[in-house]
Amino acid sequence: MSAATDLLEPLRRGEARALGRAISWMENGHPGARDLMASLWPHLGRAAVVGITGSPGAGKSTLTDQLARTLRAQGQRVGILAVDPTSPFSGGAILGDRIRMGRCAADPGIFIRSMATRGALGGLARATQDAIDLLDAAGYDTVLVETVGVGQDEVDVVSCVQTCVVVLVPGMGDEIQAIKAGIMEVADLFVINKADRDGADQVEREIESMKSLAHPRDWDPPVLRTVAQRGEGIVGLIDQLREHGVWLRAHGGLARKARERARLRFDSLLAEAASRRAREKAGPERVEAALQGIADRLVDPYTAVDDILDRP
Amino acid sequence: MSAATDLLEPLRRGEARALGRAISWMENGHPGARDLMASLWPHLGRAAVVGITGSPGAGKSTLTDQLARTLRAQGQRVGILAVDPTSPFSGGAILGDRIRMGRCAADPGIFIRSMATRGALGGLARATQDAIDLLDAAGYDTVLVETVGVGQDEVDVVSCVQTCVVVLVPGMGDEIQAIKAGIMEVADLFVINKADRDGADQVEREIESMKSLAHPRDWDPPVLRTVAQRGEGIVGLIDQLREHGVWLRAHGGLARKARERARLRFDSLLAEAASRRAREKAGPERVEAALQGIADRLVDPYTAVDDILDRP
Numbered sequence: 149m150s151a152a153t154d155l156l157e158p159l160r161r162g163e164a165r166a167l168g169r170a171i172s173w174m175e176n177g178h179p180g181a182r183d184l185m186a187s188l189w190p191h192l193g194r195a196a197v198v199g200i201t202g203s204p205g206a207g208k209s210t211l212t213d214q215l216a217r218t219l220r221a222q223g224q225r226v227g228i229l230a231v232d233p234t235s236p237f238s239g240g241a242i243l244g245d246r247i248r249m250g251r252c253a254a255d256p257g258i259f260i261r262s263m264a265t266r267g268a269l270g271g272l273a274r275a276t277q278d279a280i281d282l283l284d285a286a287g288y289d290t291v292l293v294e295t296v297g298v299g300q301d302e303v304d305v306v307s308c309v310q311t312c313v314v315v316l317v318p319g320m321g322d323e324i325q326a327i328k329a330g331i332m333e334v335a336d337l338f339v340i341n342k343a344d345r346d347g348a349d350q351v352e353r354e355i356e357s358m359k360s361l362a363h364p365r366d367w368d369p370p371v372l373r374t375v376a377q378r379g380e381g382i383v384g385l386i387d388q389l390r391e392h393g394v395w396l397r398a399h400g401g402l403a404r405k406a407r408e409r410a411r412l413r414f415d416s417l418l419a420e421a422a423s424r425r426a427r428e429k430a431g432p433e434r435v436e437a438a439l440q441g442i443a444d445r446l447v448d449p450y451t452a453v454d455d456i457l458d459r460p
Numbered sequence: 461m462s463a464a465t466d467l468l469e470p471l472r473r474g475e476a477r478a479l480g481r482a483i484s485w486m487e488n489g490h491p492g493a494r495d496l497m498a499s500l501w502p503h504l505g506r507a508a509v510v511g512i513t514g515s516p517g518a519g520k521s522t523l524t525d526q527l528a529r530t531l532r533a534q535g536q537r538v539g540i541l542a543v544d545p546t547s548p549f550s551g552g553a554i555l556g557d558r559i560r561m562g563r564c565a566a567d568p569g570i571f572i573r574s575m576a577t578r579g580a581l582g583g584l585a586r587a588t589q590d591a592i593d594l595l596d597a598a599g600y601d602t603v604l605v606e607t608v609g610v611g612q613d614e615v616d617v618v619s620c621v622q623t624c625v626v627v628l629v630p631g632m633g634d635e636i637q638a639i640k641a642g643i644m645e646v647a648d649l650f651v652i653n654k655a656d657r658d659g660a661d662q663v664e665r666e667i668e669s670m671k672s673l674a675h676p677r678d679w680d681p682p683v684l685r686t687v688a689q690r691g692e693g694i695v696g697l698i699d700q701l702r703e704h705g706v707w708l709r710a711h712g713g714l715a716r717k718a719r720e721r722a723r724l725r726f727d728s729l730l731a732e733a734a735s736r737r738a739r740e741k742a743g744p745e746r747v748e749a750a751l752q753g754i755a756d757r758l759v760d761p762y763t764a765v766d767d768i769l770d771r772p
Contacts, residue, residue, distance in 0.1 A: 181762075185762055186760045186762065189759070189760035190757055403755070406755040410751050410752075413754065413761040414751055414764060414765065415735070417761050417762060418739070418768065422769060423727070423730045425734070425769065439719065439726055440719075440722075443721070443722040444718075445504060449497075449729050450497055452726060453726065453730050453733050457734060457737065
């Protein structure tokens with residue numbers, strides 16, 4: 149077992165192996181995790197953190213890859229976190245990510261990691277925040293957080309990035325409906341990917357009408373077009389990401405995002421720590437008896453929980 | 461403000477208004493919620509609980525509607541819970557559900573409710589479990605739990621139903637990939653909906669090969685075909701749902717599912733209650749100071765949480 153001090157220096161130098169291990173520490177609740185985070189905490193806040201979300205099949209992975217390569221060509225070091233809440237059982241990445249991780253592993257300036265749910269309450273969003281901080285501490289200039297699907301985990305994740313990119317494609321009306329309610333309020337940029345297909349104009353009209361329904365904001369999210377497969381529109385997207393970053397700094401947006409991230413992390417860590425302590429205090433036998441009592445309908449779950457918390 | 465005793469009797473008689481109010485109580489943490497749940501707890505366990513999940517655009521809503529109508533025609537009372545984790549901000553149902561709720565509201569034997577995230581940790585899965593129990597207590601014979609998307613909330617929800625139906629459609633290869641990792645282990649039945657389209661045979665082959673990759677189970681999930689829009693295959697699906705229910709009872713499956721549900725509810729309620737108590741003990745000023753300290757990078761979140769829990 150290594151100590152946090154052994155990881156700290158290679159991590160700060162940006163070594164990928166140290167970074168990979170540190171992320172695993174955070175995911176698995178390694179005893180050294182919190183010391184490491186405490187040591188890094190004052191050094192954070194340098195990286196630009198960009199969330200990339202949208203419907204399945206919108207080409208988010210390709211777009212993320214192209215962004216990473218173009219930023220890389222501009223001299224940046226880039227971290228990619230692929231957030232995949234569909235893997236709570238297998239614990240692995242989805243097939244596409246595995247292939248991509250193999251393909252891009254050659255460039256030491258790009259770090260890719262799939263984040264899968266580990267079963268803890270609030271676990272995926274919390275672990276992703278930890279990983280963002282570690283990439284930041286390791287000197288990565290931009291962290292791209294790509295999410296799969298539209299669940300609460302993703303909403304938690306994208307609420308806390310600095311810039312949230314929502315990716316849509318022509319010809320998927322239903323999917324737009326599906327992401328509309330949750331994501332509209334957090335979108336900073338819209339991208340119509342596969343914009344060479346029929347229907348790009350219609351998607352743009354739909355986005356504009358959605359925007360008019362959302363409550364007005366100081367920042368009006370621009371709508372861009374890309375064909376990620378051919379690398380078209382990527383440089384323009386990067387320009388807009390920078391512009392949003394400038395706007396955030398000028399309008400107190402970074403402090404507001406920092407507060408949101410602080411709240412998310414505090415809430416999930418408090419729930420984790422408080423319930424862990426309650427379990428330890430009660431002991432495994434009483435917890436086991438409570439579970440069996442609920443399953444057998446001898447006691448309702450609210451009463452069982454109070455009993456665990458109240459009885460000395 | 462009503463007391464739990466005032467709601468109990470109309471709820472047990474199956475009155476929709478009492479049911480709607482009781483679900484809101486559970487969602488919002490009404491003071492009477494836990495008394496109500498404690499009174500109902502011994503009476504539960506009668507309803508068949510069926511989860512319906514799958515990709516966006518697979519026709520889950522139409523399939524759910526058709527199941528409800530056919531079960532209704534067979535003399536059952538049916539509850540539908542549409543679990544929508546995309547609505548944490550707006551707090552509302554997605555458009556399709558709103559339309560549907562209007563259309564079916566005429567039949568007092570069908571109760572429909574959209575469950576949207578309320579922001580609490582583990583909130584959506586917990587609130588959905590509460591709503592299932594309330595429908596059970598109100599004498600609904602079958603509860604259909606339809607989920608949108610593929611996030612952790614849905615996995616939590618479908619892990620705890622008695623029978624989990626995964627809906628796929630021809631011609632959506634990527635989407636199958638997307639749901640594969642998380643849902644395979646909990647699928648009890650596969651439905652190929654819109655089976656009159658080209659590619660149904662290919663989807664069936666893909667499902668069979670996915671099944672062969674999953675760890676072997678005592679129950680081999682059958683693959684059915686439906687065209688929900690025209691009502692085709694619905695009676696056959698209901699027969700298979702019954703068969704799975706019989707199998708569960710014969711093989712201890714109901715007790716196993718009850719344990720899983722007990723664990724989910726205990727875990728989420730313990731996290732909620734333990735962190736609420738910790739907050740109350742610390743007081744809002746210390747919590748506020750901790751949040752600001754994290755955001756300003758004066759203290760890391762792990763240390764801040766320990767400080768809240770440790771300091772008297």
